[in-house]
Amino acid sequence: MRRSQLFVKTRRDAPSDETARNAQLLIRAGYIHKEMAGVYTFLPLGLKVLNNIANIIRKEIDAIGGQEILMPALQIKERYEKTGRWDDKVVDDWFKTWLVNGTELGLGFSHEENLSPLLKNFINSYRDLPIAPYQIQTKFRNELRSKSGLMRGREFLMKDMYSYAISEEQHKAFYEKAKLAYQKIFDRLGIGGQTFLTSASGGSFSKYSHEFQTLSKAGEDTIYLDRKKKIAINKEVFNDEVIKDLDLTRNELEEVRAIEVGNIFNLGTKFSEPFGLKVLDKQGKSVELIMGCYGIGISRVMGTIAELLSDDKGLIWPEAVAPFKIYLARLGDAQDTVRAAEKTYNELTEAGVKVLYDDRRDASAGEMFADADLMGLPLRLVVSQKSLQEGSAELKNRTSESTQLIRLDKLVETIANNQ
């Protein structure tokens, strides 16, 4: 993409009411725009990052048998009355609305009450199980305060999967598969090393739920981490019994702040029983289905990456989520510079390399370099009179200080091999 055709500009300062580092950086770099607290517009580059994250999640979830669907935001009151979740005293972050005829509706904060009644139409036998429908969909949560940028949204993109099983063993087997898939997802997203499986409160159907917590001072959670064993306990359930239960030792645990980027939960029959979602098992006995739920906040992950992988110059995207691999800066508008930069842009693009080409005539080298750092693309490539004297372009990693000259005729192969 040509920078001259991008309608977005970078900014020196974030809005004064934006206190979260992730949002400050993302706004300054032109990835998002703040509409109100907890509500953002994703600008062209921000949407590319969001989609890249979603696609990594999609692939790993498909690989364990997830089936993607899309459920609506508008929610039917009666279903939530059945599960006891309509009352604002029970669920305190509802957005409610109504039809012209006065019928009350809610905006979905989670979708158990959609999916269980839907599945009654399709699941008749143990042979139909296990299944795991999921969606990548916009959630609405009426947070009282929302000051953490993309990390606590009132409207945000989420991957939510729901598994249904005929038995506790079948449930457990899928639950463990999902756990592994989650770790793989966070690895691919570039935050695996700082993300830890954390036991948290389990509710009525199992002792623990499991969170994936990414270490960050900006996190809203406190966890107790065993770095060697790579597991943690959420403060909400931290006590001697739990420490013993997880085979940990108190003085090897470190108290740290963390961001909950994912969670998995055994819901038992909480959302199958109220909807009569049961089938005959192999022995011909009618059994209520056992349900698990598995969430990843996609926009929250984007905020987490921005929060963690950044320095005083700006963002540092891992290649897997970066909107482009290369920031190509053209210095000056001498004819041969323009010609060489255009050729480089075309060749790289044709080779399938994603390039943001800064072809602006009114920007200085300093402005271009500052933008390249702020926007945080993995590589910066400079075509200038000086580099052309060597028949080369100058390549720099976002996180390195040194540059290297790459001969223009070797550029495509060099860059295609550069990780």
Place this chain on the structure above:
Amino acid sequence: MRRSQLFVKTRRDAPSDETARNAQLLIRAGYIHKEMAGVYTFLPLGLKVLNNIANIIRKEIDAIGGQEILMPALQIKERYEKTGRWDDKVVDDWFKTWLVNGTELGLGFSHEENLSPLLKNFINSYRDLPIAPYQIQTKFRNELRSKSGLMRGREFLMKDMYSYAISEEQHKAFYEKAKLAYQKIFDRLGIGGQTFLTSASGGSFSKYSHEFQTLSKAGEDTIYLDRKKKIAINKEVFNDEVIKDLDLTRNELEEVRAIEVGNIFNLGTKFSEPFGLKVLDKQGKSVELIMGCYGIGISRVMGTIAELLSDDKGLIWPEAVAPFKIYLARLGDAQDTVRAAEKTYNELTEAGVKVLYDDRRDASAGEMFADADLMGLPLRLVVSQKSLQEGSAELKNRTSESTQLIRLDKLVETIANNQ
């Protein structure tokens, strides 16, 4: 995909409260699930169709310089007060909601009031223009009645683009490009032949707006069509003056019902003036930007295709939007049949052909064939004891009565070439 792993089943009958043909067929074939009037869940195959449609639109819109972004559903009251669109008497299909602190919000039915204030941050000069941000996003419209299936949703997926120009000529040039892109889109979606550019009421800033109307008895609009010239007039502006203006002849016009699948509109300065969105032109004069808007209802297009391209047996998807190219039916579970079917499935899949493989052991040939027709994939391929006696599989087009035997060793090349 293996049919045995798809949690969705086809149904003999649609819900009794569903009167629209498109929704009846799509529900019976397992593409969508009705939540309430005008609100549907997209099941795995339905979501694939929706995404295929969205991707065709995305490519053609990108090709004319559209820049994809994603704006939120939650809308700020003050902005709509500025444009006079907050009042329910002015916009009668609002969904309204509120924050915990009592602040009223709306759910977006269109996004002019989002985008114009956003662009004030980025557009400073005539050099920044023209631009055309667009999104593929969920809209909310509180329709009093919603009985047309996917064709009139209360919550639905829409592509909405907004162009901003410095002058009437610049606006007009982009408007004409968008018109051509729209025709291309409907051609690629398989409904181009039945879709006609229709002049409709224009509002304060131009004599006409333009709709793309697809002929269908199920349509809610009446248009007067000149089939030779391939243009039409919407009933709402149909009079002698308009007929003359468009150089048409009254007795060559045919009154027909049609579905509005897209529209393009000159908004003038209606949504730039209230937000002070103006820049200096080349002569240094401060100018309010001229705006166009360009909508395509993506889920409505899906409903329109279902309505038009179907017969008494079921759906007939054009290949460009079909969730799979082939319905592969395996008849019987003799060892060599299973082996040949598995091999066929794997080979086609590896060759990049999208196959829905009916590997169910408990379904009869009749059930499989009925499902293949109902689901409407372009090709049906049968592997059976009988076909294997000829070293072949039996191929049939969805719309043809005749079948042909294709040797298994020629299958991949034959199918890859079959349009």
